[in-house]
Amino acid sequence: MKQPVSFQHLAPDYIQRFEAYIPSKPDDELKRLFGCSHLFRLNNNENPLGPCLSAARMISSFVPSQASIYPSGDCWLLRQKLAEKHGMDPNQFLFGNGANEVIAFVIKAFCQKGDNIITADKTFAVYEWVAEFSGIEARRVPLKDYGFDDDEMIRVIDDHTKILFVCNPNNPTGTYWDSGKLRGFLNRINGRRIVVVDEAYCEFVEKPDFPDSMSMIAEYPNLVVFRTFSKMHALAGLRIGYLAGSSEAVDIIRRTCVVYSVNTLAQAAALAVLEDNGEHVQQTRDLVRRQKQVLTEYLANWGLQFLSGEGNFIMIRLPMSDSLAYRRLMMQGVMIRTMTGFRFPNWIRVTIALPDAMDSFMTGLNNILKT
Amino acid sequence: MNAPVLLPHTSIRVTANDMFLPVVMTFVEQSSLALGLGKPEALKMTLASEELFLHLCRVVIPNLGMINIRCACKGHVVRSDFSFPETSLNLHAFNITASPQPLETADMDQMRLILASRSVDRLKIRRKKNLLQISLIKEKKYPQALDGQKKPYPFTCRDFAIHCPTAEELKFLALLIRSFYANNKIPRFFQYPGMLVDMIRGGDYHAIIAQGPAGEIGGGIVWHLLSDKTVEVIGPYIFGDSGSSRPVLNIAASLIEACISEVGRTSAIAMICYPPESGQYDEYFEYLGHINSYSTSGVQVQRSSWFRMIHEDFGTVVWATKDIEDFLQQTYRRLFLSRDIRKVADDGETQHAHSVLSTNIDRLRYKVSLDILWPGADIEDNLSRHLQLFQKEGIRNVIFEIDSGIAWKSAIIPCLLKNGFQPIQILPYAGDGDVILFQLFPCGP
Structure with a gap:
């Protein structure tokens, strides 16, 4: 029989406690x-219609020889396109191998041992997971009427709180903070903490009071917005997502960003999505x-x-x-x-x-x- | 979950040479006292350690290998773990039946492991990574609750909230459970409120209560990690008036939901529940079956088991011999579990000479659980020796746990059947794969 080998003693306590996700x-x-x-x-929550026609064409026309060339390390074209679309600077965007990767960028950029993040107890689990396997405390605030509880999130902030994560609309309950509520929350935070608003499902929302968070970044430099191409845009298999924020915030987050993590095909398809007619x-x-x-x-x-x-x-x-x-x-x-x-x-x-x-x-x- | 408290421990590393026996005995005795055992219990732990250490020196590790000894307090118990690399072992001597003489003629007093087991509440032999470990477990002594004649009033509030209890609330919870439930329906630790408090403080056990606006307790539930992947749920216990069933059901459901939610993002992938009452759990749990066992007084006790998965099930491989294929097919069909059942058979390949069985003796419940740690050509004789020993010790309830995720373990199934064991239940994901429980029949007095 093979002798078992253990490396448990090499792993930090918070890794030993953590259970790997099994897909x-x-x-x-x-x-x-x-x-x-x-x-x-x-x-x-994949889109059964598949990607838009222009992205589909881009994918099917991918030339195999391009596979041997490194992609743009910082998704240069995509950042230009987003900047043009939202009237922002290209340096205000950071891309990752799916939005999951940008969650890790933000936590690594702002948190160290002893710090904490705040999120809800019943929401997308990856904020909590990344914090915990990075040795950072995740404070979970119970949902109120199936939605994020702004008062309680603010109440549990302490000197070690660095980031507050709000999933908007919330996965899995589908509740959302309207413009007024998000603005009120940001006002109360008053720039003292990073507020991440994860908008993975924002393209599905048709309600007029849903916040235009991209435009709020100029007003709130501590606001970081997550978007993904996996849900509405049906590029889940290519793994591409991004964050947007003030130049000051993104400049710090960029230091933990692994460049070259988004492949050429994903970048090309995402660019086609951004150029699509809607x-x-x-x-x-x-x-x-x-x-x-x-x-x-x-x-x-x-x-x-x-x-x-x-x-x-x-x-x-x-x-x-x-x-x-x-x-x-x-x-x-x-x-x-x-x-x-x-x-x-x-x-x-x-x-x-x-x-x-x-x-x-x-x-x-x-x-x-x-x- | 209730926040675990970091508990102190002591450890030494000694050569397996009986010249160090006084060192080991002093270490274990002083550690046991420092970790909270009373003098009589500490002496029993020391006595067990003496037998165990001598056995390890003279029989198991004859080549002056090293032994790590660690004493730790886990809330209500003190545990002494003796561990050593498996490469240094005389494997045969690792069986609890190990003796210089054949069992038929052996003086039981020469079987040092069984002697050690008599002085403690539980003795466990297990293989952990590349180490073999023998654990001696002794409970602290707690005063038994002396309840007055007056039964507490039932809970009648419609409003309640779920909370983690304080120490005093835990004691009151234990009182309520004793008042509202028959003794044979509740675990022993509810008779000892101080033990319950220490179990929760130890961090392995967790509890929540349903509490009314004036602090009155309407119900409670306790749980703990049974194995790396399985949580055991004890309860829920509800203290409502039988005439007002709706609030009672709401409390039970709220406690179960809160417990499941707490466990939902832990390492556990399955929950096993042994509810005190029947009929109100199928919304949350799936019925696994029941096991009949015999109490020390000879009374038959039927224990039903329920389970639920915490995550989506992506199926797993089950290694088994064809003898139990019908049992597996029927059980998996009833539980809607998809399994890839693969046959394992003895095709005459060369085996080690000696097998090793892990023994978990629970003298408080007159129960023993067996597992195979190492396959060997002598498995039939070895198992037979163990069964003879348990018979001599008066242990009536013998369960063999086969981890069907490990092929060579399942290869001994024909040997179990031949010795009177029958498959009775499957515990999904309780080991590397599903654990198949075999019970020895007849098991009664």
Whole structure:
């Protein structure tokens, strides 16, 4: 037998305590395991329409010889384009290998041992994870009416608080802070801490009072905005996201930024997205709106509690363990996201998708609710 | 979760030579006293350490290898761990049955590991990374609660909030649990409020309560990490009036949800629950089955087990012999668990001469759990020796845990079946893979 080797003693305590995230297996492997012939992925809030036409063309025209050349190390063209679009300076943008990477940039830039960050208890987990495996305390404020609680977040600030993370709209509840609330919060913080507003799902929001946070950066130099190309723009497989902030804030964050982490194809496709005419966004919004309507009517007929806020997903409370529902739906070829890990036991999150996938989900749910 | 408290410990490293026996005994005794054991308990721990150290020196590590001894307080228990690299071992002697003579003719007093186990509450043998470890565990002595005749009033409030209890609230929680639940429905530690407080302070156990506006307690739930990946939930215990079921159900649900939410982002991937009452848990947990065991007085106790996964299940490999294929198929179908069942068989390959079994003797519950640490050609004889020993010791409840994620462990399944074990339950992800529990039958008196 092989002698086991341990390097535990070399790892810091906070790494030893941390449990690695286990992503799902490839579709073919899952289909084999769960004995299903097809698989609708309704677990990651991907856009079922795929990328916009111009990005799709860019991807299909990618020349293999370009793969041997390093990409632009700092996504130069993309930053020019964003600066032009938002009337800002290119140096106010930083790109990462997905928005997850820029979360790490910000925490590494501002936090050291003994510091803390503040976020909600039931939100996107990566702020908390990155803090904890970096040895930084993550203070989790309970949601209030399924939304971020501004008063409580401010109450738990202390001298060691460096960053406050607000997911807007919140994944997974779909609640959001309107312009007035975000502005009020920033006023109360008064520039003393970094406020990160993660807008991964902002393109799905059609409400007129949703904040235009990019324009607020000039007024609030401590505001850092996250955006991603993974959700609405359907480039999740290429991993590209970015942050925007004041030159003063971004200048510090850039010091922890790993250059060359965004590949050439991702940069080219993202550039095509930024140059797109917006039709794709509208088509996606229409699809999400229609299918949410269908799904919420179905859920109401079953008398199931649900949260249908902003974003391309709905949260549903089931009269059974969410992990059991996951397994039973997987056996019928439908993959959803369990919410126990988001501290919502017995809730699932379902991505809004094309009608055939939604029908399959509703049929699958019928089957498990009847027995 | 309740914030863990960093607890002190002591450690020494000695050569496995019995000339150091006085050093070891003094170290263990003084450490035990300093870590909170009373004088009688510290002496018993010392006695167990003496037997164990002599066994290690004379039989297990004959080549003057090194032994690390660490004494630590885990809230309500003091634990002495003796660990050493497995390469230095006479593996055969690591079995609890190890004796210079055959079991049939052996004087039990020469079986030093079993002697050691008699002086402590639990003795565990396990393989951890590249170390083998024998742990002696002794509980601190606590006064048993003396309850008055008057039963506390049931909780009737509709409003409550979930909180982590203070030490005094924990003691009151224990009183309420004793008042509202039969003794055989509750773990022993609720009879000893001080023990409960120390268990929570030790950081391995966690508790939350449902509290009304005036501080009255409507229910509570306790949990702890059972293995690296599995949390055991104890409760929920509810103190409502049976005539007002709705608030009672709300309290139970709120406690369970709060507990699951706390565990949701920890390293645990499954929860096992042994609820005190039936019928109100299927919204949160899935029924695994039940195990019959016998108490010290010979009374049969049925314990039902429930579980839930914390995360999405991406399936796993189960190694098993064909003898239990029907049991596996039926159980996995009932639990809607996708498993890749792979056959393991003895194809005549060369094996080590001696097997090693891990033994976890719980004398408080007259129970022993076995696991295989090292495969060997003598497994049948070795298992048989263990079973004879347990019979002599009057231990009625024998469970063999097979980690089906490790192929060579599953290879001994035919040997278990031949010796009277039957598969009774599967604990998802309780080891490297699912743990299959085999119970020895007949197990009664």
